[in-house]
Amino acid sequence: xxxxxxxxxxxxxxxxxxxxxxxxxxxxxxxxxxxxxxxxxxxxxxxxxxxxxxxxxxxxxxxxxxxxxxxxxxxxxxxxxxxxxxxxxxxxxxxxxxxxxxxxxxxxxxxxxxxxxxxxxxxxxxxxxxxxxxxxxxxxxxxxxxxxxxxxxxxxxxxxxxxxxxxxxxxxxxxxxxxxxxxxxxxxxxxxxxxxxxxxxxxxxxxxxxxxxxxxxxxxxxxxxxxxxxxxxxxxxxxxxxxxxxxxxxxxxxxxxxxxxxxxxxxxxxxxxxxxxxxxxxxxxxxxxxxxxxxxxxxxxxxxxxxxxxxxxxxxxxxxxxxxxxxxxxxxxxxxxxxxxxxxxxxxxxxxxxxxxxxxxxxxxxxxxxxxxxxxxxxxxxxxxxxxxxxxxxxxxxxxxxxxxxxxxxxxxxxxxxxxxxxxxxxxxxxxxxxxxxxxxxxxxxxxxxxxxxxxxxxxxxxxxxxxxxxxxxxxxxxxxxxxxxxxxxxxx
Numbered sequence: 001x002x003x004x005x006x007x008x009x010x011x012x013x014x015x016x017x018x019x020x021x022x023x024x025x026x027x028x029x030x031x032x033x034x035x036x037x038x039x040x041x042x043x044x045x046x047x048x049x050x051x052x053x054x055x056x057x058x059x060x061x062x063x064x065x066x067x068x069x070x071x072x073x074x075x076x077x078x079x080x081x082x083x084x085x086x087x088x089x090x091x092x093x094x095x096x097x098x099x100x101x102x103x104x105x106x107x108x109x110x111x112x113x114x115x116x117x118x119x120x121x122x123x124x125x126x127x128x129x130x131x132x133x134x135x136x137x138x139x140x141x142x143x144x145x146x147x148x149x150x151x152x153x154x155x156x157x158x159x160x161x162x163x164x165x166x167x168x169x170x171x172x173x174x175x176x177x178x179x180x181x182x183x184x185x186x187x188x189x190x191x192x193x194x195x196x197x198x199x200x201x202x203x204x205x206x207x208x209x210x211x212x213x214x215x216x217x218x219x220x221x222x223x224x225x226x227x228x229x230x231x232x233x234x235x236x237x238x239x240x241x242x243x244x245x246x247x248x249x250x251x252x253x254x255x256x257x258x259x260x261x262x263x264x265x266x267x268x269x270x271x272x273x274x275x276x277x278x279x280x281x282x283x284x285x286x287x288x289x290x291x292x293x294x295x296x297x298x299x300x301x302x303x304x305x306x307x308x309x310x311x312x313x314x315x316x317x318x319x320x321x322x323x324x325x326x327x328x329x330x331x332x333x334x335x336x337x338x339x340x341x342x343x344x345x346x347x348x349x350x351x352x353x354x355x356x357x358x359x360x361x362x363x364x365x366x367x368x369x370x371x372x373x374x375x376x377x378x379x380x381x382x383x384x385x386x387x388x389x390x391x392x393x394x395x396x397x398x399x400x401x402x403x404x405x406x407x408x409x410x411x412x413x414x415x416x417x418x419x420x421x422x423x424x425x426x427x428x429x430x431x432x433x434x435x436x437x438x439x440x441x442x443x444x445x446x447x448x449x450x451x452x453x454x455x456x457x458x459x460x461x462x463x464x465x466x467x468x469x470x471x472x473x474x475x476x477x478x479x480x481x482x483x484x485x486x487x488x489x490x491x492x493x
């Protein structure tokens with residue numbers, strides 16, 4: 001037998017590097033194929049459990065359940081023991097601290113007592129001299145308390161009316177300036193004469209209208225509403241948030257998210273410096289649900305502190321804010337965020353009032369019920385104007401509508417919407433409820449263009465009111481902050 005000469009297992013560097021490259025390429029290919037595999041595989045091995053044919057399976061499961069229950073009880077006992085030990089330590093610390101104070105008092109010398117007496121006497125004199133400042137600080141500490149209301153903002157019962165009185169009364173009593181937020185698309189629908197009279201009745205309070213969502217109406221309509229509202233109180237247009245996706249907005253010269261927020265902040269600072277230069281003013285923000293109160297406060301805080309932390313929670317659903325929360329903007333301005341409330345109306349809880357609140361997005365989804373009446377009311381308003389009618393048809397690709405009766409108009413319109421938005425049931429039949437809800441969502445987010453015009457008023461402002469408004473405008477430095485809009489607005493899609 002011929003014995004072969006032993007061969008060496010050594011390999012060249014070139015061969016080793018080639019093997020590494022091939023292995024890396026193979027691994028990349030396997031990862032790529034694994035990503036394309038639609039079946040999901042867990043990295044953890046699944047416990048097969050106890051087979052059904054296994055003897056004494058029921059007893060084993062019962063024992064496992066008993067062990068699990070004992071482990072939970074043992075954890076709870078350890079937790080209670082830990083809490084009791086912490087409480088005992090706290091009590092021991094308090095007792096030790098009390099004994100130390102008593103020993104220090106017993107061992108104090110007459111000289112020390114005299115020094116303490118002189119110190120207390122000087123503190124008493126200083127307190128008497130600064131009595132007014134102490135009272136202001138005490139009031140500010142009271143304003144820092146957060147008051148929570150358990151009543152629902154959309155309730156119309158007598159109890160809700162009483163709580164409403166408490167809400168806006170506390171907000172007005174604790175505020176130096178009351179910012180009344182209105183929806184620019186329907187300012188009259190979000191106003192309450194009762195609240196305005198309550199604020200104007202107190203001479204030391206200031207009422208300011210904030211016309212929010214000003215970017216959802218054209219310039220001419222905005223100018224008309226500003227002229228109308230400024231007959232009652234100083235009015236500032238504001239854009240407190242960026243528009244929703246695919247929303248139809250209008251641009252106004254000198255008015256956007258940044259400039260409107262700066263305008264409001266400068267006005268509040270000017271009032272604080274002129275009227276109360278040595279203390280912080282309290283600004284209460286009131287209004288209907290979902291008109292943008294919390295968004296305005298967040299915008300003010302961001303503009304002053306340059307931080308995008310949302311101090312006030314915001315949502316498209318009504319009723320997120322449930323308490324009066326004080327929020328410090330800077331050393332001059334502190335804002336009270338109040339819960340939105342559907343202000344009492346003479347019509348009480350009628351079907352017409354419910355439909356109006358649904359269209360204002362002042363009710364949560366679970367209380368909307370049938371959305372068709374609100375869509376009918378929206379169509380009634382939009383179809384009166386040829387401009388709004390044309391924009392509505394363009395948004396949903398509508399050629400024409402059957403306008404014989406409100407029911408037929410609504411049905412014909414919802415058929416177009418269901419096809420446009422893909423709200424169809426089986427066999428391609430339109431889902432009218434889902435289509436109506438989609439229309440209300442589009443209206444809320446500004447995808448449907450629409451606004452109301454102020455009614456003409458023959459009454460003129462008396463000299464006393466005109467003089468008071470001129471004084472208020474000067475206090476807020478609004479004489480120089482006049483609207484500077486173009487005659488033609490630019491529609492942004």
